[in-house]
Amino acid sequence: MQGVTLVDHPLVQHKLSLMRDKSTSTASFRQLLREIALLLTYEVTRDLKLTTTRIETPLAAMDAPILEGKKPVFASILRAGNGLLDGMLDLVPSARVAHVGIYRDPETLEPHEYYFKAPEDLGDRLVIVVDPMLATANSASAAIEKLRERGAHDIRFVCLLAAPEGIERFQKAQPGVPIYTAAIDEYLNDHGYIVPGLGDAGDRLYGTK
Template sequence: MPTTHPNVTVIDHPLVQHKLTIMRRRETSTASFRQLLREIAMLLCYEATRDLELELVDIETPIQAMQAPMLTGKKLVFASILRAGEGLLDGMLDLVPAARVAHVGLYRDPNTLAAVEYYFKAPDDMGNRRVIVLDPMLATANSAIAAIDRLKEAGATDMKFVCLLASPEGVENLSGHHPDVPIVSAAVDECLNDHGYIVPGLGDAGDRMFGTK
């Protein structure tokens, strides 16, 4: 595995790595891929939310009164980069159902590999929330950079980027443009090929999740 960039946290938990290996297999079905992505999203969410603030509140258990920790501070927004980000979004919402959701619609121009925006919708109070940007693949990072640019224009100031797989080139590109946005990934693979796909990767996450080509 390539040397990890200081801006990246790689989740090497055995369950994450086991599920990722199954997802990489060519023969894994669409239904299995979709379910595994949802499960891994929950595990990635644990790491992405590790530093959320807590406060002690007074409660009563069936035995006695006590002070116990509950979430405080900024509320969460999950920002899904369409369409593949929806696979991570489902698992994240399973864990944090009260989170708000933003959507950034982008497609990659097949000739230039540049990101082209076609849709954007986000909560009004982005500056008061922690935003976790979701896209399974950090390949060239052009889509991630465009999405984060757009979210910052909407007022977001506190962000993380969560993906399933990253390339070293994508990590360098995203970190160069947005060094203030930490990256959480299940793996950093070897490189990009001439078509902008992660190698060895797992193919196109959106196609595998939705059964399209």
């Protein structure tokens, strides 16, 4: 699917299957999401630009590759996005972090913003927006619009699961923003949940239901 990178690494798919299982504990769900986040981050940062710096190894001097430019921003859509964020920061601890608080009205499925905090120089950085589920795409699109208002233009979106309907709506609302996901599921039900999915990611992550 154009504009979508499906991260189908065997370890990702194995860990995702464990997360889908309704008998998986909160602690295990949280740890698995953190581990998958590492592998998703590996893919979404694959083409970061490099430069070189002169260093001394124990044996010789060399021009060694290092990341070029300002560190990326990981923008977490609260609250479930923080489950991916933790693993991503394990891999890129120097990344900057933005938080976008959005909740979805259970009746209308429309997004409502309640919190926003981000670095001031978003226009100078790659911004990677993270949320485990791309369902209706309303929250993801609203978060990206908010980040655009603050200057972000180099944007990527990372999720654990996506519904075909969510991908379609997202790409119409945010053309040119690439999607990275571990799975594209069958459909979105009448309540805005991905099927077969894994339930409510936030509730399973934090044990609130």
